[in-house]
Amino acid sequence: MAAEKLSTRHLLGIKDINRNDIELIFETAENFKGVINRPIKKVPSLRDITIANIFFENSTRTKLSFELAEKRLSADVVNFAASSSSVSKGETLIDTVNNILAMKVDMVVMRHPYAGAGVFLSRHIDAQIVNAGDGAHEHPTQALLDAFSIRQKLGSIEGKKVVIVGDILHSRVAISNILCLQQLGAEVMVCGPTTLIPKYMKDLGVKVEHNLIKALNWCDVANMLRIQLERQDIKYFPSLREYAMMYGLNKQILDNLDKEIIVMHPGPINRGVEITSDVADSKQSIILDQVENGVAVRMAVLYLLASQRD
Amino acid sequence: MQKRTLLDGPKFQITIKRLCHQLIENHTDFKNTVLIGIQPRGSYFADRVQQELAVFLPKSKILKGNLDITFFRDDFRRKDGLVSASSNTIDFIIEGKNVILIDDVLWTGRTIRAALDALLAFGRPAKVELMVLIDRRFSRHVPIEPDYIGQQVDSLDSQLVKVSWKETEGEDKVILLSERNK
Numbered sequence: 374m375a376a377e378k379l380s381t382r383h384l385l386g387i388k389d390i391n392r393n394d395i396e397l398i399f400e401t402a403e404n405f406k407g408v409i410n411r412p413i414k415k416v417p418s419l420r421d422i423t424i425a426n427i428f429f430e431n432s433t434r435t436k437l438s439f440e441l442a443e444k445r446l447s448a449d450v451v452n453f454a455a456s457s458s459s460v461s462k463g464e465t466l467i468d469t470v471n472n473i474l475a476m477k478v479d480m481v482v483m484r485h486p487y488a489g490a491g492v493f494l495s496r497h498i499d500a501q502i503v504n505a506g507d508g509a510h511e512h513p514t515q516a517l518l519d520a521f522s523i524r525q526k527l528g529s530i531e532g533k534k535v536v537i538v539g540d541i542l543h544s545r546v547a548i549s550n551i552l553c554l555q556q557l558g559a560e561v562m563v564c565g566p567t568t569l570i571p572k573y574m575k576d577l578g579v580k581v582e583h584n585l586i587k588a589l590n591w592c593d594v595a596n597m598l599r600i601q602l603e604r605q606d607i608k609y610f611p612s613l614r615e616y617a618m619m620y621g622l623n624k625q626i627l628d629n630l631d632k633e634i635i636v637m638h639p640g641p642i643n644r645g646v647e648i649t650s651d652v653a654d655s656k657q658s659i660i661l662d663q664v665e666n667g668v669a670v671r672m673a674v675l676y677l678l679a680s681q682r683d
Numbered sequence: 684m685q686k687r688t689l690l691d692g693p694k695f696q697i698t699i700k701r702l703c704h705q706l707i708e709n710h711t712d713f714k715n716t717v718l719i720g721i722q723p724r725g726s727y728f729a730d731r732v733q734q735e736l737a738v739f740l741p742k743s744k745i746l747k748g749n750l751d752i753t754f755f756r757d758d759f760r761r762k763d764g765l766v767s768a769s770s771n772t773i774d775f776i777i778e779g780k781n782v783i784l785i786d787d788v789l790w791t792g793r794t795i796r797a798a799l800d801a802l803l804a805f806g807r808p809a810k811v812e813l814m815v816l817i818d819r820r821f822s823r824h825v826p827i828e829p830d831y832i833g834q835q836v837d838s839l840d841s842q843l844v845k846v847s848w849k850e851t852e853g854e855d856k857v858i859l860l861s862e863r864n865k
Contacts, residue, residue: 404768408754411771413804416754446754680759 379677383502385491386511387552395556399521401673402666409445409668419448419679425478427470428505429455429485434640434664435505435515439482442671446679451478466490467497474500479682480675483507488545501678509543509604515639516549518670520557522663523594526635531558536588538564538620539598539647542571543605546598546639551579564588565620568609585620589630596637597622597647617646624651635659685861689817689844690834695855698833702814703735705831706783713743715809716781721798722751722769725786727848728816732785748773750784750805755797778806783831787846789815792827817844817857 379394387395408416424443428436436452443450453473470481482503483491488510495502506512524530535554541547541563551561555578562580563570574581582588589595600616610616622636636648636658644650653660690698710716713736720729726749733747753768784798795813802808814831819838836859838844843860847853 401768404751404753404770407771408804411804412806415804417800418754418756418759676754 379681382678382681383491383495383504384513384674384678385495385502385504387513387516387549387556388511390513392556395517395520395553398517398670398673398677399524401677402517402521402669405445405669405672405676406666408672409665415445415447417447418676419443419446422446422479422679422682423449423451423477424480424482424675425451425453425473426505427453427455427473427481427483429483429490430506431456432484432505434667435484435512438664438667439503439505439514439671441668442675443482445668446672446675448480448675451476466494470494470498470500474498480678501682503674503678506545508545509548510545511549511552512545512639513549513553514667514671514674515546516553517674518663518667519546519550519596519637519639520553521670522637522659522666523554523559523635524557525662525666526659527593530554533559533594534562534592535559535594535596536562536564536582536592537596537598538585538588538622540569540600540605540609541565541574541598542569542609543601544598546596550596551577562588562591566610566616585622586626589622589626589634592634593632594635594637595622596639598639599641599643600646613646621645621647621649622652623649624655627652627655627657633657637663640664687859688856689836689859690857691855695857698816699731699735702816702831702833703732703739706732706736706814707739709812710781710783712740713745715779716783717775717777718745718747718783718785719750719773719777719798719802720747721784721786721794722749722753722771724788724846725784726769727851728787728846729785730850731848732814746775748775750798750801752794752797752801755801757793757797773805776806777802777808779809780806781810781812782808784811784813786813786815788817788819788844789813789827789829790819790822790844791824793824795827796825816846819844 381389426439440450480501482505484505485507488508490507491502491504504513537547554561562582563574564582570581638660642653718729718733720726729747733745736745749772751769751771812830815829816833818829818832818835820835845858847856849855
């Protein structure tokens with residue numbers, strides 16, 4: 374039985390939470406999965422809470438998923454996209470958020486292109502913060518839902534081998550996933566071209582492999598990351614075509630492995646680059662389960678954090 | 684700390700049997716009636732009722748589900764600590780059914796209020812009745828009264844009624860503790 378309270382007031386990163394917290398989130402998410410599969414998919418728990426979704430960066434899945442989670446908990450939701458706001462007129466982050474808080478918002482779900490934006494904000498404002506991705510730093514709810522999906526598929530995470538393939542250098546999903554999976558007792562490997570694997574990976578206790586086939590033969594689960602061209606200021610590999618040939622996962626590779634592995638992708642998929650369509654839509658892929666679980670996991674996070682308020 | 688036994692031994696068994704007879708009186712063969720135990724402790728009581736009814740009505744299939752009300756509570760964030768949720772296991776349709784809500788102790792009535800809310804997510808029942816083993820009378824916060832009562836007790840707010848079951852605690856027993864802080 375997990376602890377009955379999270380050890381933190383905000384969810385800024387997996388770094389700040391412990392195994393008990395993760396187990397508690399999973400247990401609660403399990404219950405919410407039941408809720409969202411009922412004819413009436415709504416519970417009144419957060420009816421007196423207002424949540425602001427502040428997205429300084431584009432997002433489809435995460436934003437929709439958070440919004441659905443909030444609505445299914447009966448919270449009031451306000452959405453804010455930086456592109457259509459006064460941020461473009463030069464307003465600072467703290468000013469923007471303080472203005473939103475002055476409208477009596479209790480929680481802030483924020484995505485921001487700069488690493489540490491969530492931490493910075495949590496030091497200056499009173500509301501509870503949920504990090505929905507900050508630069509190349511962390512994306513805690515994605516890591517939680519990935520681990521939750523693996524657990525659901527394989528029964529447990531302890532001792533399982535997970536390889537994260539692709540653009541590790543620019544990926545907040547990779548960092549959060551590594552920290553989360555390691556806390557839960559999994560072995561983690563990263564795989565990709567040398568230019569996209571940061572040097573500090575070894576310090577995290579993560580295996581590094583540059584050969585995709587070797588990595589796939591080692592693992593139980595392969596998490597294929599998207600090449601984040603929008604974050605790449607210089608060229609890290611000669612061409613997308615070459616990347617796809619070296620690190621793209623196709624059905625032929627998958628079928629030639631001596632065991633059946635699980636394929637994951639945090640989305641959005643670049644079909645034909647990191648993963649081909651026949652793999653993305655195959656039985657081994659749990660990409661859509663990840664999306665479904667995303668709502669339940671985010672409901673659990675919001676519910677548990679809300680219970681921490683005075 | 685003082686302890687007073689409210690119900691145990693043969694009297695406990697007789698009470699359960701009596702409640703089952705009352706149910707049969709009103710619902711005959713349970714064709715359109717289902718039992719719903721409120722998680723966590725009410726579901727033990729509902730299990731027992733289901734077992735007893737099966738003895739009296741061997742030909743009827745008595746449906747039983749467990750309802751978790753955690754997310755429907757009205758004291759969320761007003762109470763210390765978090766009540767961890769249990770699972771909902773209702774694998775039949777409640778729409779148009781007679782529902783017997785079952786809980787071990789009725790005190791303020793707030794749990795039952797939440798249960799009525801939670802129940803609606805599974806359909807619109809024709810009728811809802813309430814069965815409790817112990818009714819702590821004169822302590823209600825909401826206008827809710829049980830239809831079937833094992834035993835009524837007069838108690839103070841500072842007291843705690845504890846029901847233990849053979850299956851989980853090794854003994855069928857109800858005790859009244861003088862202080863709530865065990």
